[in-house]
Amino acid sequence: MRADELTRGCQCRSGISAFEAEAIIERLERFQVRDVGSRRWMAQHEMTERLNIQAHMNVHHQNEEFVTEALTTFEKLPLLIRDLLVIETWKGKVYPLVLRELATDSVTLYFTLYHEATIVNLLEIVLFSRSACLSAGDALLDLVDYCARKVAKVTAWEAPSDPQALSGKRILEMSDEELMRDKFDEMEFAICIGAIGIMRYLSEHAAELDLSVVTRMLNTHDMISASVYLIERAPWFERTDKNKFRRYEDGAWRDIPRDELPRLGKVEAQAWLTVYNLCLEPKCRESYEYTTQNQDIILRLKSFITEIMVDQLPVLVHLQRYLEELTILQPPEPKHRPNRSILVELVPEILDEITKDIDWDEVAEYQKTTVFRQTEEDKREMARRLAATYDLSEYSELLDPPKCGKCGKDASQRCSRCKTEWYCSRACQVKAWKTHKGACDMVVGYTAL
Template sequence: MASDTTQVLLAVEAEAYIEALEKMPIKDVGSPRWMKQHEYLEKLNMQAVLNASANEDEFIKEMLVTHEKIPVVIHELLSVELWRQKVFSIIQKMNFDPKTTFPLYMALYHEATLANLLETILYHREPCESAEDCVLDLVDYCHRKITHLIARQEDDRESKDDKDNKDKGSMEELKRQDRKLQFDIGIKAVSILRYITDHVEGLPLSVTTRILNTHDIPSMLVQLIESPPWTVFKDGKLDKFIDNKWQSVPVEERLKLTRIEGQVWIALFNLLMGSTTQEKYEFNTYNKNQIIKLRAHLSEVILDQIPSLCDLQRYLEHLAMMDPPAAKSGLVLEQVPEVRDLIIRENDGKWGAIAKHQVKTVFNPSSELMKQQAKMFADTYNFDVLESLIQEPPKCAMCGELAAKRCSRCQNEWYCRRECQVKHWTKHKQACNLLAEAEKKLKEATIS
């Protein structure tokens, strides 16, 4: 049981929330009923992260398995992904100027909440196995998100020198926030995929086939090693995406693996060194050449950090000198993902009508509804609870030293002393204005 200092939900509350989880139609995205489920999932997500971080009893994971709700969580993830692709894309093309974009943002943020919850609980074998056939859809989801990570060309960092942001309208700003969310979700998809590879031996054979041969995920992971989207080298400086934000990496720590880099290497090790996966991986000239590229990246520094990769290094040397054995084949009745296809069939030809309906109703809320939502958001996103999710002490946004003071206006940036805050103001001003304005609107909606 979680201690009182790190508790969002009591066990009895969590169980009630989990029992209430249901598969929501896409047309209900943004509705009061949908928002209530978002609140439940967000609190469950925060409690799951707190328990995992503190190495405490992970009762959220256990209850989700007991009540057979892992497939529901995956269904909601795929549903909101389709809402973004099919409905939000139409809304973006409308001449829609809402009083507030907050309900739309929460619909987009819902995907990140679900991805984070799955990332937290799928570390364990039981939730992964209880996903049953839905794990095939989850593999496809991760493949889509990682492919998007590899394909995107723009720099997804919060650009501190972007002079155009101040002139953007609310919908344009929402598009920018969506791009950042999608980058964050892509990072989570890498971790989810790694955990699936941890447990692939206990999953249906169709999962292994889909990972290795339908999508050739080992070759895709090699691309992440070759051109990591979470690393940017510019003007002699190296920035890496660490702990959900871009950080400058000093020269002496450039070869130190970040958590996400470690996830990629472990996933590759699982897929290339597992007995079942070695038997099933269908090699050809292309993927053999891709896999062999890993040799150049297995330096002594990397091997010191993940010693088990020494076995992978020997395997690669052997692979380079000879043709790999043919994959074992046989008559296999392969399962195919069904959840996403079913959602598409249910809503085929209705995307435009759903967008128009939601623009007129849930995404253009009355003052009374906004007041209710503002109170719900204020209760859900309690800053005292969110502070306890931070695993490391805050650091100065200017110099990187340990910080004890924070911006009094937005409460978002930390500083070690007044001088650093003054120097950083020109870079922080824009974000500070946005956060302060959002807080002001939230208070006004609550008071009115």
């Protein structure tokens, strides 16, 4: 069965069966950076997205998690992690070189960029399982490096002055290249937030992970200190006005009333659980190299742990006790620390293999002239397949209730032309038409190809 036949098979109805999931997963293949965006690569992206949606549906309905089981059985987690590093590398090395020429085909380029978010989202679901996490083997070294890069990036994140969704008027004023850069940043933030969740699950399984993976988390990247910086910086929380606040949850920024400010957000809880796991797990306590510097950094958490937080996340009482113990701990001097040089430490290999001896200018030129050069027929086929892949009408229980594009209230009516914007009433739709028309024409024009 070819990749395109598998894709059509998994699109014939809203979900995929366990048999279809196994067939798809068994045939997942390795790609190089130069293959990103190609027909075969895009077919695998569509199948990966189907697996991602089905995995979330299984968790939502508390069904058998056959996607996770199949990825574990066929030992495809290392391939999935490799695919993640391939698209990350492409975004960092090739995307800047092709953006100017390819920005006019923004939809194809957008879904190529979205592949990283798809894999991160799927890994968040799959790595909850201990057996799945262990099946990734040495690839976890590369995954730890990846998460460390994303955590560092989001810790230093500077939010735009207007992070709300783009208005139709602003879309019309922006060039194709500016629009893609804006969407890139929005997507990158979501990916970084997803990496926080992945790190939490890695830390949760630390007791059974290879010592090299634990050492890389604790000493190579010092994810305990990195998580402290992350909690202090709190990029998931923003004060937009004197009395207005918002928090990033479930993939979107949400306004929160003042009386809900003490509530612990989901992303923040992930960061705290990472600290808890890495500090309290005996294997981690034995492996972590304490210094006066990182001891001082960790102790800064004491001021954050309040009774309200402990009520919401009871395990923090144990972390609080650990911090009290750490206060009186005297870190050993360097010359008195255990000699770990006798240990044979594994090193990550996937990223080195992906980037070895690559001429990025040559790859960019190849993609501009071959991979992303599409005929009108190719664009029509791409539009049809993407529309089928991302038709979430059967997954409405996973989605938030739509909001009116004009006033923000709950909406029940959708624009009949583009089917992307929602309104609470005919009156709001008429008022919003002047600014919505441009974006509406853009969407309708593309889907009509």
